[in-house]
Amino acid sequence: MKCHRHRERDAVGVCIACGKGLCAETCAQDSDPGLHCDEACVRRLRTRERAGASPPGGWGWSTLMVVLGAALLYYGYRYSEWTMSVPNLLGMLFLWYGVVLLLQRAASRTPKT
Ligand SMILES: [Zn+2]
Ligand SMILES: [Zn+2]
Known part of the structure; x- marks a missing residue:
């Protein structure tokens, strides 16, 4: 060469x-x-x-998922108690997905040794 x-x-x-x-x-x-x-x-x-290196979505997106999930859970709790209603299920889904995204981002920020 x-x-x-x-x-x-x-x-x-x-x-x-x-x-x-x-x-x-x-x-x-x-x-x-x-x-x-x-x-x-x-x-x-x-x-x-x-x-x-950063996974798709970003901080804004994962935070939005957590906030949306919490809002839906709050809505579900206020209007139908802790039954398996659509807002409750959606809220848990959003919250879980948002937390997973946040954890992935936190893990990817850890410096390699
Ligand atoms: Zn040269
Ligand atoms: Zn070069």
Whole structure:
């Protein structure tokens, strides 16, 4: 493999972000987080990782589910006591789903060691 910028030079490694060949003389930057072509390239990779790491929905969506579930449960309790009415069942479903989403997000925020 040849360097992506210098066709006459042999690549000593590839960028961890874009996978391009890098020559030892000028292109390879061997520092945190590894061999890479330039800072901008690594920044782009980190932005992509952040975007891809979060599960679908987001905080707003999961909080909405919990609030909606609590509201439906409250409504069901107020108007039909603790019977298996439609608002009660829907409320429990929303609340459960919202809590699961929140837990998933909390787990994904834990830094990897
Ligand atoms: Zn790169
Ligand atoms: Zn080069």
